[in-house]
Amino acid sequence: MEDIAVKLAFIGAAGILAQWLAWRLRLPAIVLLLAAGFLAGPVTGFLVPAEDFGKVYQPAVGLAVAIILFEGGLTLNFHEIRETSKAVRRIVLVGGPLTWFGTALAGHFVGGFEWPVAIILGAILVVTGPTVIMPLLRTARLKSRPGSLLRWEAIVNDPIGALFAVISFEIFMVFHGDHHAEGVAVAILLGFAFAIGAGLAAAQLLIWAFIRGHVPEFLKAPVLVAAVLAVFAVSNVFLEESGLLAVTIMGIRMANSRMASLGELRRFKETITVLLVSGLFILLTAALEWPVIRSLDWRAAGFVFALLFVIRPVAIALATIGTGLSWQERVLTAWIAPRGIVAVAVASLFGGLLGKWGTDDGQRMVAFTFAVVVSTILLHGFTLSPLARILGLRTTGKPGILIVGGSRWAAALAAKLKEMEVPVTIADANWNHLVDARQAGLDTHYGDPLSEHAHHHLNIERFNALIAATDNDAYNALVCTDFGPELGRNNVYEIGGQREQSDRQAMHFTIGGRQLFKPGLDFRELRERRSSGWTFQSTRLTEEFGREAYIASRDPEARTILWRKPDGKLVFETASGGAKIQEGDIVLSFAPPRQADTPEGRKRKRAEANGKDES
Structure with missing residues (x-):
């Protein structure tokens, strides 16, 4: 018990220290968090999350991701999207499926995955990680329109990518004879409907209670956190990972309300999110095992290259035709697409499930996902500001x-x-x-x-x-x-x-x-x-x-x-x-x-x- 307390304290301290060093050194915080997790896990063996925290590990990661996505939803106000609404819709509705399709092809022909695993991997990598985008935008000082575009895409894409993975896995189960196609289709539709309804209903109830004064000021933030966790858990009962969609919709609805205390609640959620993002990145990186790391070969390098330099640029180029974006904004969006916690968490979940069903590629899928996450964090984290400056998309650097x-x-x-x-x-x-x-x-x-x-x-x-x-x-x-x-x-x-x-x-x-x-x-x-x-x-x-x-x-x-x-x-x-x-x-x-x-x-x-x- 004392060991667990020490390890939890280490995760919190190391995460905040990494955030502070990143602020002092003007580096992407995620890079230092990855380094801290790698040192604490695979290098020293101090942290072995699956063993240290047992059955609580995966549910805790899911709840933390839910809070992060809800906080991201709280930052999305429809006033900000007026200039980019068409582009965001196209990137999500057209660019997302194109990325899924292209990544699945690359996973099979370049990565060597079986088709079911390649399709699930393609769905997971649709996400573009608000946990990475937010810290990068905080230091990149982009102009309002490209910054809004990247933020909206990241937050909206995260739950959608997770749900794409759920659909892919359910189809995999149908082909293995464990589920009936009709039952899966009904379950998916009901799950989607319930997630959307639950998110909107919970948000509307909280807005009404807060505005009418039924919740005192000192209880508003705790009530909000409890409601997010409840909506996430209940939605997941109906359809695995649909809770991510529910809490995102809940956050967006509350962000577009006229609550007087929304600013204070948003700042409170930002504080929690910094702590959760720091801890989760360390935990998930520490969970990597050497056999998984050693499985990364030239196929992984080719897969990452195809995703970053072919699939993403082509998908964005096609999706943003006629959206009113300048060529500079299209170039920046085509390049900046870092993956983060949600991709790793969902890959870990389905990697374990695929392993139980006798598919050997489950852990390789996790390794490939980590390779994409690390590559995009390093490449996009260090190039966002210089590229934005070259393209003229940064605000003035003068104070x-x-x-x-x-x-x-x-x-x-x-x-x-x-x-x-x-x-x-x-x-x-x-x-x-x-x-x-x-x-x-x-x-x-x-x-x-x-x-x-x-x-x-x-x-x-x-x-x-x-x-x-x-x-x-x-x-x-x-x-x-x-x-x-x-x-x-x-x-x-x-x-x-x-x-x-x-x-x-x-x-x-x-x-x-x-x-x-x-x-x-x-x-x-x-x-x-x-x-x-x-x-x-x-x-x-x-x-x-x-x-x-x-x-x-x-x-x-x-x-x-x-x-x-x-x-x-x-x-x-x-x-x-x-x-x-x-x-x-x-x-x-x-x-x-x-x-x-x-x-x-x-x-x-x-x-x-x-x-x-x-x-």
Whole structure:
């Protein structure tokens, strides 16, 4: 019992460590997770999942995959698919069967599998793995349309590929005389219908209960997890693996509801998913055995090559004809199709079942699936960002700033940031507040940044920081609180008076954001200072004009806001942690007018000029 506890703790710690290292080193997290599982399993023998966890192993993997797919469904809002709906439908309905057919041919003629096994393998590899796509999209910074296309395909294809495998296996059983064709057809139809109905009904019941207040806030997330597991298990009773379809539909339906607490639930599910994805990849990789690994030969290499360089490109090329996608988007989609946990889990399930029915190719099928998973993770993981950059499908790599509030002060700040080549957008729900920004040619967003419309059209992934600068301090704090989980608590800033309160009176940092100025300046003070001639000034530090010279030359009342490093990174003064400006940095400050530019200064200058003329 203690050994199992140690191994479970190891899986959790190793998974999160791999995720953290991937973040620090800017590597695909899945690559490090695979390495951790391989070291813990086949190399050292520390983990042998089938023996360590016994009969619980496979059901636990299935339940974890169900939660992952449900969370993926929660990210699919129909507003996002308007531009790509036709392409997604074609890729799923046309590209999926083409991939199934082509992979089955390759499995038989290249891989050397018997036809039943080749057909099942082709169905399994229809999936394109949201557990791999999501982390890749998080770091690739694709434009909205190709990113939405890859995300929708991955999540919708996963349960469909699993169900294709179920159908293939049931047909295999019919040919072996263990099932009647009529009974199988009826069971499959009923299973499909029940999965769709159960997913929609469960989602509708939860939406109704949450909106009407029948479930308290602290119970919403636990109730959601319990409902997902229940729907998955009950659907699988009617048809094996149909639960994956049910929970995906359940997630999509809830994502397109108007639940006020959906954002909090989605973030909670994301946290669980990171833990589950990390643990599952380590577990499934550790389950590999050396005989299975050694069975990989030139046939496996040829099969992987055919799938990646022939079958997938041809299927996507045919499926996306007349969909309105650019040739760059079609090329990216044709190449990026990594397989993940669902493919491995389903292959492991049917590999074991085929072995029980006397088919020797069951374990080879698992090995081939792993070969595809590892190859696609490595190849697609390391090439997505460079390929997207070459094809012009990445958003700008420069860190952007979202300013909430369209005052004249905010417009002047945005204009100076644009002059410093920092991408900036001003958002405001009042059209009249955006007049100055629009006249200055600045990027603007008309609408409340907290609205559902902004969630789908503002594209928050473009920004690395936010400045809440409206005349309402409470709203500024609310904006920072809402965007904090998206951008990071250290990257949301608000204007407002200095919070010099006791610990008992002070608000926790999770409410609101960092102060933009220290000591703080509220909206009225900023407006008055701008009216009196204060301006935004940017200064580049050089070898001749260094930090000491800059500090000596600036007005003592000037407030430094941030500085831009030579590599484009932005460092805010109030979050610098003691870091100092250096040579090559461009410093942005809000400063009073120089003495010569004030009315008194201009008067003195004229008097001096008149004195010189008289002399």
